[in-house]
Amino acid sequence: MNSMTTRIFTMILLALVSSFAVCNGQTVKKNLCAIAFYNAENFFDPADDPEKEDDDFTPTGANKYTKEVYKQKLQNISIVITRMGKDLVPEGAALIGLAEVENAKVLADLTAQPLIAAKGYKYILYNAYDPRGIDVALLYDPKVFHVIKSMPVAIRIPQKATRDILYVHGVLYKDTVHVLVNHWPSRRDGEQESRDDRRIAAETNRKFIDDLRRKQPNAKIILMGDLNDDPIDISVATVLKGNGSMPSLLASELYNPWLALHKPATTGTLQYKRKWNLFDQILVSKPLTDSRRGLRYHSAVIFNKEFLQQTSGRYKGSPYRSYRGTYWMNGYSDHYPVVMYLSWN
Secondary structure (H helix, E strand, O other): OOOOHHHHHHHHHHHHHHHHEEEOEEEEEEEEEEEEEEEEEEOOOOOOOEEEEEHHHHOOOOOOOHHHHHHHHHHHHHHHHHHHOOOOOOOOOEEEEEEEOOHHHHHHHHHOOOHHHHOOOOEEEEEOOOOOOOOEEEEEOOOOOEEEEEEEEEEEEEEEEOEEEEEEEEEOEEEEEEEEEEEEEOOOOOOOOOOOHEEEHHHHHHHHHHHHHHOOOOOEEEEEEEEEOOOHHHHHHOOOOOOOOOOOOOOOEEEEEEEEEEEOOEEOEEEOOOOOEEEEEEEEEHHHHHOOOOEEEEEEEEEEHHHEEEOOOOOOOOOOEEOOOOOOOOOOOOOOOOOEEEEOO
């Protein structure tokens, strides 16, 4: 082999080594980043807040939510956070949307957990008017994400208080993104009875996105959350304009990869009466599907690792939750997280 051939071979080898790494026995592309969403299931602190309906999650409440239980909850959620995204990205998730978080103290305690403290996650949360006091939040890795602006966006439902949308504008891996973190009204009063509430939530997001696109037609928008509706429901598919076909995606639509993964008989992010729903979703605007520079959609998965599953009994295979009724299960959440991978140049 002459010197020129040797040099070319060496350059090719170095290029391959720099493009791939091995993590947990899997091939990892270095030009990927991970974003995630997780409904952390009643992530309260044990203190009683007289302005919130949080009595059940206090030491003397129905759930006997003591400091010891809270410490275990913090540890359990930190375990999930440290694992999300690492199948393909050794650094883990750069952005993590959270739902059912009571306040900033919970996030401060969470980010100080030994398993993730070195990551240096920062957080954004605004207290809204949900009667129980559970809000949405965003954790972010300040090494790769710089916040430009954040604010709450109110969802106004007649005679009913609900969670705000959290809007965060920032720079992720040198590319500007707009993130909307959601937790839409629940189905507690019945799916049909609460359908209009989620339609209003979808309309609020749609109007915000349309206004943003008028100013920035090529805006890279990431909408994530527990939508309490499946990808096929009217609020998501029609009002929000979630389209599961990337080739046919219109500029006004959002790409929704979860349509292909929605299989009520076999999988989802939560179970209700033994039926799977896929309420937890991350959708992106068209510029994130066809951009030749910066960030671009790569793939999406339900993060349903075995350690997050109930391994025996009647609910085998369902999410290993924190509580069943008022009994502390010492699990994680009644929802699985979802992870989206973005490639970047």
